[in-house]
Amino acid sequence: MKTIKYTEALLLILFTNAFLTAQERETVPVSLEKITESVYQINGGQGANGGVIIGESEVLVIDAKMNEESVIQTIVAIKEIADEAISYLVNTHSDGDHIMGNRYFPSSVTFVAHKNCRDDFFKDNFGRESDWDEPEFYPFTPSLTFKKNLNMWLGKEKVELHYFGVGHTTGDIVVFHPEQKVAFIGDLYFSGRPQLVHSNKNGNSFKYVKTMMQMLEKLDAEIFLSGHSDPVGREEIEKHIQVMVERQNKVKEFVSQDKSLEETLKEFNENEARLVTSIYNEITEQEAEQSTENPY
Numbered sequence: 656m657k658t659i660k661y662t663e664a665l666l667l668i669l670f671t672n673a674f675l676t677a678q679e680r681e682t683v684p685v686s687l688e689k690i691t692e693s694v695y696q697i698n699g700g701q702g703a704n705g706g707v708i709i710g711e712s713e714v715l716v717i718d719a720k721m722n723e724e725s726v727i728q729t730i731v732a733i734k735e736i737a738d739e740a741i742s743y744l745v746n747t748h749s750d751g752d753h754i755m756g757n758r759y760f761p762s763s764v765t766f767v768a769h770k771n772c773r774d775d776f777f778k779d780n781f782g783r784e785s786d787w788d789e790p791e792f793y794p795f796t797p798s799l800t801f802k803k804n805l806n807m808w809l810g811k812e813k814v815e816l817h818y819f820g821v822g823h824t825t826g827d828i829v830v831f832h833p834e835q836k837v838a839f840i841g842d843l844y845f846s847g848r849p850q851l852v853h854s855n856k857n858g859n860s861f862k863y864v865k866t867m868m869q870m871l872e873k874l875d876a877e878i879f880l881s882g883h884s885d886p887v888g889r890e891e892i893e894k895h896i897q898v899m900v901e902r903q904n905k906v907k908e909f910v911s912q913d914k915s916l917e918e919t920l921k922e923f924n925e926n927e928a929r930l931v932t933s934i935y936n937e938i939t940e941q942e943a944e945q946s947t948e949n950p951y
């Protein structure tokens with residue numbers, strides 16, 4: 656039964672490839688990068704990097720990429736290294752490049768996420784109506800949620816899901832393999848571009864710093880995998896937090912000089928505009944709140 660499914664998947668790839676535009680064909684095919692004994696990073700395809708943990712009896716996939724072809728390629732690549740079926744798909748957060756592919760996985764998979772991430776599935780995003788609120792898609796939305804921690808067992812292998820607080824969104828989780836000291840942290844880290852903080856999803860840069868400090872304190876992870884970077888170590892994560900704090904301090908300074916957002920943005924690089932805008936709004940909103948709370 657399973658064999659037929661994968662043969663079909665392969666045929667579908669060949670079939671789909673014939674109809675791809677030149678631009679689509681340029682997408683690098685999905686591949687698995689071995690990180691530790693049972694943890695792999697899923698590279699290529701359309702959408703963010705994902706992860707896969709090959710347990711003794713079950714397979715757990717982290718994040719779903721964003722189109723059918725990428726999901727089929729992911730399933731085929733996993734089949735090449737594991738006999739077990741995919742039991743779980745964990746969404747690290749609700750951004751499209753991590754969840755759109757959910758609907759192309761078999762519905763027998765259990766979808767797991769933080770409660771706030773599940774809530775985001777059904778909310779408008781950047782003014783666009785959610786397209787998950789259709790009964791046909793319900794089986795592909797997170798059916799198992801948690802608020803703080805969840806331990807999962809792949810045979811005798813333990814996988815910990817942790818929530819350390821608000822950051823890039825309000826529902827970002829960390830998937831941690833304690834024995835192999837690998838953590839998959841979704842979009843809580845970026846390399847080569849500033850950290851993304853989704854204000855529209857109530858993400859917050861100051862809370863992000865606290866969340867990340869908590870994560871480093873609580874987890875003795877040595878390797879950090881994420882959606883848009885090569886694997887990094889603790890040092891890179893610490894540096895990334897430090898850069899965020901430096902940006903925040905710089906913005907605070909300009910706010911204290913009564914500079915407008917436009918004037919503040921001029922002091923930064925163009926690619927920092929989105930983050931700086933979030934930081935600026937967080938500071939000025941907090942000041943406005945404090946002044947109404949304490950009029951004297």
Ligand SMILES: [Zn+2]
Nearest residue numbers: 703752842882
């Ligand atoms: Zn992403």
